Amino acid sequence: MTSGAALKLVGEPEDIVSQSDYIAYSKAVHDYSPAIKKLLDLSEDYVPGAERAFKAGHPAVWCQGFNYQPALLYALGVTPVAYSEMGRYSSKEDMLIAEDIYQFPVESCSMVKCTIAQWHKRLNTGTINKLLGNASSCEPFNLAFEIMRKQGYDVFNNEVSYRPPAVEGERLEQLVDFTIEQILDLAEWLTGKREVDESRLDLEIKRKNRLLIKLRRVLELRRTHPFYMKTLAIILTSNVGLNNYFGKPQAYEEAIDELLLELEKEPVNEKDLKTVIPLVWAGGTGQEFGVYEAIDQAGGALLGLRSAPFKSYREDIPPIEALARFIYDNSAAGAGVYARHVIDAEVERLKARGIILYGYIGCSFASVDREMWRRYFHQKGIACINLEGSFQTGAPTGQVLTRIKAFVEMLAA
Numbered sequence: 001m002t003s004g005a006a007l008k009l010v011g012e013p014e015d016i017v018s019q020s021d022y023i024a025y026s027k028a029v030h031d032y033s034p035a036i037k038k039l040l041d042l043s044e045d046y047v048p049g050a051e052r053a054f055k056a057g058h059p060a061v062w063c064q065g066f067n068y069q070p071a072l073l074y075a076l077g078v079t080p081v082a083y084s085e086m087g088r089y090s091s092k093e094d095m096l097i098a099e100d101i102y103q104f105p106v107e108s109c110s111m112v113k114c115t116i117a118q119w120h121k122r123l124n125t126g127t128i129n130k131l132l133g134n135a136s137s138c139e140p141f142n143l144a145f146e147i148m149r150k151q152g153y154d155v156f157n158n159e160v161s162y163r164p165p166a167v168e169g170e171r172l173e174q175l176v177d178f179t180i181e182q183i184l185d186l187a188e189w190l191t192g193k194r195e196v197d198e199s200r201l202d203l204e205i206k207r208k209n210r211l212l213i214k215l216r217r218v219l220e221l222r223r224t225h226p227f228y229m230k231t232l233a234i235i236l237t238s239n240v241g242l243n244n245y246f247g248k249p250q251a252y253e254e255a256i257d258e259l260l261l262e263l264e265k266e267p268v269n270e271k272d273l274k275t276v277i278p279l280v281w282a283g284g285t286g287q288e289f290g291v292y293e294a295i296d297q298a299g300g301a302l303l304g305l306r307s308a309p310f311k312s313y314r315e316d317i318p319p320i321e322a323l324a325r326f327i328y329d330n331s332a333a334g335a336g337v338y339a340r341h342v343i344d345a346e347v348e349r350l351k352a353r354g355i356i357l358y359g360y361i362g363c364s365f366a367s368v369d370r371e372m373w374r375r376y377f378h379q380k381g382i383a384c385i386n387l388e389g390s391f392q393t394g395a396p397t398g399q400v401l402t403r404i405k406a407f408v409e410m411l412a413a
């Protein structure tokens with residue numbers, strides 16, 4: 001797709017063929033920024049690159065690809081491949097595979113259906129065959145892991161890690177100890193040894209903390225350069241790349257360093273600062289890239305994220321313990337209130353005009369959180385829009401795009 005054709009994306013969803021079109025378009029839009037183009041290249045090659053490397057002998061595992069998993073896996077010499085990124089290759093055919101072959105009800109979450117169909121298509125192809133689950137995710141995904149185990153994948157699904165809001169003291173210490181054991185079990189599943197090289201893990205924790213600081217700086221510089229990095233590019237860089245480095249830690253860090261240099265030398269455009277509508281994104285990283293395009297075209301700037309890199313790993317304790325404590329001290333510890341605190345802080349930091357709450361059709365779990373957040377922020381006088389979309393490729397519905405456009409235009413007025 002050429003950049004000229006892509007300008008018709010919003011309002012004409014039939015023009016969109018694939019998520020690759022959006023990435024190609026985003027590269028064309030950012031032709032002034034070698035760093036952003038490199039980050040988009042890394043995103044584009046994440047899954048194919050990991051599968052190529054696996055076939056060439058480098059270990060890799062399908063996993064959530066966020067929270068503590070990437071630091072641990074890299075320390076064990078294994079590439080973490082976020083299975084959520086497979087949604088980009090899914091289509092309506094994938095929905096049918098999940099429904100017809102695996103009997104998933106039509107109304108089930110499209111993310112799970114896409115993922116299971118992608119794993120199905122890879123059966124007996126010699127690609128990555130280990131699945132690292134997380135029982136805290138949701139029941140539909142737990143079901144998917146069990147089905148794939150029966151199909152021949154090697155599955156490790158760790159126990160639920162959840163910290164209710166009031167849990168402190170001895171109970172919290174028990175959770176941390178329990179999680180350390182789980183981490184060692186995971187190491188044994190991956191390497192055959194119930195141990196982790198602490199010096200390698202320490203290096204990975206330091207790399208993560210360094211990148212968290214750099215991404216905070218990127219987000220800070222975006223306040224004065226709100227339109228330099230468009231919505232799709234920052235979502236992929238932050239919500240995906242910061243978690244797992246797209247499977248290529250060194251290349252990712254080099255691209256972030258380059259981006260910082262670009263942002264630091266870019267002059268501030270006072271007109272942009274007067275017209276910008278700062279928004280906070282409080283959803284998962286969907287594959288409906290047209291939603292991000294709609295935000296840009298309506299004049300919004302997605303400057304804050306629910307997954308803001310606000311918290312670093314502790315470096316004053318043994319590294320395995322640092323992983324376990326990070327799980328329970330972070331916004332992903334379970335209760336929706338933890339994530340709400342992050343959104344609240346982002347809204348305050350940016351003086352945001354609105355919040356975009358986004359989730360997938362068929363997800364009863366996240367929709368409850370989103371509704372609670374919507375009510376909370378409405379009571380505080382912050383405008384919110386609560387959107388539901390699908391996970392497989394293709395254009396977002398015209399209704400979703402119209403609602404986003406109307407929301408951003410309302411904030412502008």
Ligand code: SF4
Nearest residue numbers: 109111138360363365
């Ligand atoms: S969107 Fe909801 S149902 Fe779907 S995988 Fe995520 S938590 Fe599970």
